[in-house]
Amino acid sequence: MEKLKLIFSKIIYPKAPYNFDYSVHNPSHYPTPLVKYEKGKLWFSFRFGDKLLGIKFTNSGSINKPAVKIQIYYNDELSKDYLKELLKELSYRFQFEKDYSEFYKKFEKDVLVGKVLKKFKGMHGFCIEGLYEYLMIAILLQNANIKRTVQMTNSMLGNYGDKINFDGVNLFAIWKPERLINVPEEELRKLKVGYRAKSFLRATKDFLELDEFAMRKLNDSELRKELLKIYGVGPASVDYIMIGVFNREILNTIPPWETKIYSKLLKLNTTSSQRIMNFLDKNYGKYRFNIIGYLFADISWKHKLKRINWLEKLLPY
DNA sequence: CATCAGGGCCCTG
DNA sequence: CAGGGCCCTGAT
Numbered sequence A: 001m002e003k004l005k006l007i008f009s010k011i012i013y014p015k016a017p018y019n020f021d022y023s024v025h026n027p028s029h030y031p032t033p034l035v036k037y038e039k040g041k042l043w044f045s046f047r048f049g050d051k052l053l054g055i056k057f058t059n060s061g062s063i064n065k066p067a068v069k070i071q072i073y074y075n076d077e078l079s080k081d082y083l084k085e086l087l088k089e090l091s092y093r094f095q096f097e098k099d100y101s102e103f104y105k106k107f108e109k110d111v112l113v114g115k116v117l118k119k120f121k122g123m124h125g126f127c128i129e130g131l132y133e134y135l136m137i138a139i140l141l142q143n144a145n146i147k148r149t150v151q152m153t154n155s156m157l158g159n160y161g162d163k164i165n166f167d168g169v170n171l172f173a174i175w176k177p178e179r180l181i182n183v184p185e186e187e188l189r190k191l192k193v194g195y196r197a198k199s200f201l202r203a204t205k206d207f208l209e210l211d212e213f214a215m216r217k218l219n220d221s222e223l224r225k226e227l228l229k230i231y232g233v234g235p236a237s238v239d240y241i242m243i244g245v246f247n248r249e250i251l252n253t254i255p256p257w258e259t260k261i262y263s264k265l266l267k268l269n270t271t272s273s274q275r276i277m278n279f280l281d282k283n284y285g286k287y288r289f290n291i292i293g294y295l296f297a298d299i300s301w302k303h304k305l306k307r308i309n310w311l312e313k314l315l316p317y
Numbered sequence B: 001c002a003t004c005a006g007g008g009c010c011c012t013g
Numbered sequence C: 001c002a003g004g005g006c007c008c009t010g011a012t
Helices: A018-025 A078-091 A099-106 A114-119 A130-143 A146-160 A185-189 A194-207 A220-228 A237-242 A255-264 A272-305
Strands: A005-012 A035-038 A041-048 A051-059 A068-074 A162-166 A171-175
Touching: A005 A078, A018 A051, A035 A255, A041 A114, A041 A162, A041 A171, A051 A078, A051 A114, A051 A162, A068 A078, A068 A099, A099 A114, A099 A272, A130 A194, A146 A171, A171 A237, A185 A194, A220 A237, A255 A272
Parallel strands: none
Antiparallel strands: A005 A068, A035 A041, A041 A051, A051 A068, A162 A171
C-alpha cells in the first residue's frame, strides 16, 4: 500500500448556489472502497495523467457562498502545470462552474417539483470516475444485482486494484488498463465475474485506442456511436456513460423500475415510460433531465436517511 | 429440493 | 430483427 502525503492545498469557489453534500455524494450509487464520504467531507482516489493521487474535499462555505478546500496527496512533488490541469479536470468532473440559476428560476414555483428544487437547490451533477473507471463499473453493474456487483467489485479491486492511504483513510483505485490487459481471461473467471471476464479485457483493449478528451468535443450522436463501438457497452450503459463521464443531459428512456417511482412522484396514473416522457417533455422541456435528477436525488436521500417502505422493493439496498 | 425468470450485451440465424 | 447464451441470485 502506498502512503501518500499532503502536497498541495487550495480553496476553490464553485458557482453559487452550490450544495456541497448533494454535489459530491449520491446515495443511489452502490458502495465501493474507491471513495469515502462524510457530511462535509469527501475522500477519493484519483488517477490523473499516470499518477495516482488521494484527494480530499472539505466543505468550507455555504450554499450561497460556496467554498471547497481541495487537498492533494501524493508521494512526490507535483508541477505547477500538472496541478493546473488537475484542478481543471476536477472542475469538469464536479461541475464547479455550472450555472443552474435559470433552471431554478423557471420551476421553483412548480406545484409538483418546486419543493424538491428548493430543498436541493445548489445540487450540481458530478462523476468522480473517468471513462476507463466508469467502463469497468458499467460492466460490473450489468446483469447483476447490487450484492453481486459489490462482491465482484471487491474481488477485482483486491486482485488488481491499487491501494492507497492518506489522511488516515484507506482507499482503492481501479486498476490501470495496462495492468489488466495482460491478465488471462481464465484468471479473471476464477473471481466469479462470469462472462464479464471477456468484457473487461476487450473493453480495456478498446479503451486504450480512445482519446477521452477528444471525445468530449463530439456531439451527442457522434459520441453515442463511438461509445457503442466499445465491447460490452450497449444501450443501457451508454446512457449512463454519456450522462456521467461526458456531462450530457440526455433522457431517452426510463427503465421500467424507475417508471414506478416517477409515476408516484409526479402523481400520474400510468407507469408507461412513453407517457411519463411525454408529460415531462410537455411540462419541463429541455429541463426534463434535470427534473428527473432532482426527483431521484430526493428519494435516494430520503431512503438513505430513513428507509422508505414502498421504495425498499425497488432500490436493492 | 429443483426450476426458472431476470438483467444487458454479443453474436448467430 | 429475433432470439439464444452468458452467470448468478432470489423467488417460486
